[in-house]
Amino acid sequence: MVLGHHYQRDEVIQFADITGDSFKLAQAAEENTTAEFIFFCGVHFMAESADILTSSNQKVILPDLAAGCSMADMATAKQVDDCWSVLEKLGLASKTVPITYMNSSAAIKAFTGKNGGAVCTSSNATRAMKWAFDKSDKGEKILFLPDQHLGRNTAVLNLGLTLEDCVIWNPWKTNGGLTDAQILGAKVILWRGHCSVHGRFTTENVEQMRVKLPGVKILVHPECQHEVVSIADVVGSTEMIIKTIENSPIGSKWAIGTELNLVQRLAKNFPDREIHFLDKTVCYCSTMNRIDLPHLVWAMESLVNGHLVNQISVDSEIAKFAKVALERMLALP
Numbered sequence: 001m002v003l004g005h006h007y008q009r010d011e012v013i014q015f016a017d018i019t020g021d022s023f024k025l026a027q028a029a030e031e032n033t034t035a036e037f038i039f040f041c042g043v044h045f046m047a048e049s050a051d052i053l054t055s056s057n058q059k060v061i062l063p064d065l066a067a068g069c070s071m072a073d074m075a076t077a078k079q080v081d082d083c084w085s086v087l088e089k090l091g092l093a094s095k096t097v098p099i100t101y102m103n104s105s106a107a108i109k110a111f112t113g114k115n116g117g118a119v120c121t122s123s124n125a126t127r128a129m130k131w132a133f134d135k136s137d138k139g140e141k142i143l144f145l146p147d148q149h150l151g152r153n154t155a156v157l158n159l160g161l162t163l164e165d166c167v168i169w170n171p172w173k174t175n176g177g178l179t180d181a182q183i184l185g186a187k188v189i190l191w192r193g194h195c196s197v198h199g200r201f202t203t204e205n206v207e208q209m210r211v212k213l214p215g216v217k218i219l220v221h222p223e224c225q226h227e228v229v230s231i232a233d234v235v236g237s238t239e240m241i242i243k244t245i246e247n248s249p250i251g252s253k254w255a256i257g258t259e260l261n262l263v264q265r266l267a268k269n270f271p272d273r274e275i276h277f278l279d280k281t282v283c284y285c286s287t288m289n290r291i292d293l294p295h296l297v298w299a300m301e302s303l304v305n306g307h308l309v310n311q312i313s314v315d316s317e318i319a320k321f322a323k324v325a326l327e328r329m330l331a332l333p
């Protein structure tokens with residue numbers, strides 16, 4: 001089975017059996033119990049999740065091992081453990097539910113599973129945070145890892161919290177750069193991580209598009225900065241971005257703030273809509289782009305020749321607890 005994330009290049013995505021956002025691809029991996037080999041055209045954390053959700057006789061292959069995610073790298077297991085120790089010291093760990101974005105290492109998903117939390121993706125972050133606050137045993141606070149923007153946008157725009165309810169934990173500073181009082185008073189502790197691609201879109205981009213193209217609708221991914229998401233017309237995961245364009249009227253105008261491969265594909269597939277990239281400059285995700293046709297062909301031909309290359313195999317102890325957090329996400333009400 002070949003799985004392809006929407007940000008993959010056209011030369012690769014054409015070979016995907018299933019294309020999707022990170023949630024749909026995790027579901028696809030879990031549901032397929034027969035494919036012995038799964039080529040994951042996406043980034044490392046997605047391939048790890050697929051390995052965790054498939055059975056032990058299924059093997060997940062990432063065609064280029066250098067296809068990581070800079071946001072996922074912004075939270076290490078040691079840093080997260082240190083943060084949790086501070087929460088324990090303040091008597092808050094028993095009241096705090098970790099909610100971890102899919103874009104994180106398996107070790108951090110395992111920490112989340114062990115401590116009563118769940119994984120989320122951009123398509124179910126609202127449900128995951130509601131679930132966390134509704135938990136009767138904990139549910140007073142959320143530690144949201146590692147994307148501050150998805151956490152803040154969801155808390156403020158979808159759950160009705162205020163910006164003051166959220167604090168930012170800086171893993172490079174003692175006590176996260178916060179006073180005990182700030183930590184005690186917060187409803188959501190946001191990890192100081194971000195996406196280097198989506199972080200580039202600005203409110204000026206939005207304003208300029210609105211002047212240049214009267215009637216244009218602004219459609220952005222929730223990894224964008226809060227100021228941008230707050231003034232956009234539609235916000236959603238990559239799958240939702242595609243559905244929005246599919247269901248839009250012919251002739252409608254859109255400026256889209258997400259990775260460029262996807263925006264270019266939408267412009268090509270929907271020539272009867274006017275589709276623009278929100279930023280003026282090129283904005284590919286360099287790690288997603290590492291999976292190119294030569295790497296995919298090399299990984300497949302190696303297998304045909306009897307060599308399994310670039311297998312992603314998560315340590316069994318980490319996988320056990322990470323699976324708990326992933327399954328909580330798949331079972332979200």
Ligand code: 13P
Pocket residue numbers: 020021022023103121122123195221223236237238239
């Ligand atoms: P989706 O969950 O919307 O597919 O996004 C994943 C991602 O990495 C966005 O930058």
Ligand code: SF4
Pocket residue numbers: 043068069070071072103195196197198223259285286287288
């Ligand atoms: Fe990571 Fe951003 Fe690339 Fe998504 S677009 S894989 S969050 S660096």
